[in-house]
Amino acid sequence: MIRSIVVGGYLLIVAGMVVAEIIARSKPQSFAPVDDMLDNIMTNRTARIGMLAAWWWFGWHFIFAQTIDPLVL
Amino acid sequence: MPQTHSTADGLARPNSWTVSVTLWTIVLAIMSAFQLWRGAYVDGVLFSILTILLVVDTITGRRIKLLRSPVVAPRWVITLVIGALALVLMIAPRHGMVDLITMVVVGVAVFILGWAPARPRTPLPAKAYRRSAITWAVLGVALCVWEALMFILATVMPHREFEFPTVSVLLDPFLEWWPGKVIFIGLWLVAGLALLRVWSKP
Numbered sequence: 004m005i006r007s008i009v010v011g012g013y014l015l016i017v018a019g020m021v022v023a024e025i026i027a028r029s030k031p032q033s034f035a036p037v038d039d040m041l042d043n044i045m046t047n048r049t050a051r052i053g054m055l056a057a058w059w060w061f062g063w064h065f066i067f068a069q070t071i072d073p074l075v076l
Numbered sequence: 077m078p079q080t081h082s083t084a085d086g087l088a089r090p091n092s093w094t095v096s097v098t099l100w101t102i103v104l105a106i107m108s109a110f111q112l113w114r115g116a117y118v119d120g121v122l123f124s125i126l127t128i129l130l131v132v133d134t135i136t137g138r139r140i141k142l143l144r145s146p147v148v149a150p151r152w153v154i155t156l157v158i159g160a161l162a163l164v165l166m167i168a169p170r171h172g173m174v175d176l177i178t179m180v181v182v183g184v185a186v187f188i189l190g191w192a193p194a195r196p197r198t199p200l201p202a203k204a205y206r207r208s209a210i211t212w213a214v215l216g217v218a219l220c221v222w223e224a225l226m227f228i229l230a231t232v233m234p235h236r237e238f239e240f241p242t243v244s245v246l247l248d249p250f251l252e253w254w255p256g257k258v259i260f261i262g263l264w265l266v267a268g269l270a271l272l273r274v275w276s277k278p
Binding site (some may be wrong): 032034045048049056065 | 094096097100101103104107116118119122123126130133134138165170171172175176179182183186187190191194199200201203204205207208209211212215218219222226236238239240241243244246247251260261264267268270271272273
């Protein structure tokens with residue numbers, strides 16, 4: 004039950020992202036699509052390096068690093 | 077001290093501690109502290125170095141320069157590089173030495189390309205950017221807080237770890253499945269390419 008609520012929480016946030024992007028695509032002049040928004044904030048070096056670091060870390064974490072601790076018996 | 081902000085060429089002059097820069101610096105500092113707290117010392121040290129570097133760069137008025145202009149490459153070059161990276165990451169065993177070397181190479185290359193001044197853009201109304209940035213910031217913070225909360229709960233109640241899965245716990249079985257790994261690497265590389273914007277127009 005608790006696990007379902009937790010997974011539901013993740014899905015709710017992802018659904019929010021999808022809805023936000025659908026709205027943005029239909030009204031770009033009042034709500035910028037995510038690529039335009041990122042383009043805008045990434046004119047700043049700190050934001051750009053922050054975004055790229057987050058992206059790289061995501062790959063590092065899931066492709067190379069140990070994502071979950073081995074089960075201790 | 078003149079009051080200036082970062083410009084489209086990314087070459088902000090002092091004083092460039094804008095709200096955006098301050099918030100991003102705080103986010104990176106929190107990320108560093110969180111990684112160190114959870115025992116991922118390599119990740120924590122990398123983020124700490126990056127945060128310090130960006131703070132020094134901001135304080136000194138963006139004087140740290142690696143490239144003079146944004147890098148733009150023909151699409152065939154980009155396709156070749158991304159294709160080679162994808163192939164290596166998809167074939168190499170997960171968590172292995174080849175993955176480590178590839179990720180370090182990607183990290184260094186992206187850091188150098190990302191440090192270069194930004195490319196010019198076609199502007200939309202400021203209110204459109206503001207609404208979008210606030211919405212995505214709220215959603216992003218919500219995801220990070222939810223994930224961190226599950227990590228903390230699973231840490232303090234290890235016998236109930238199954239009930240509080242982090243994104244890593246949920247995604248790990250998918251990544252152990254070879255097609256899942258291929259999908260993840262493909263999406264990850266495309267996202268990175270979209271963020272870097274290094275391709276030239278056809």
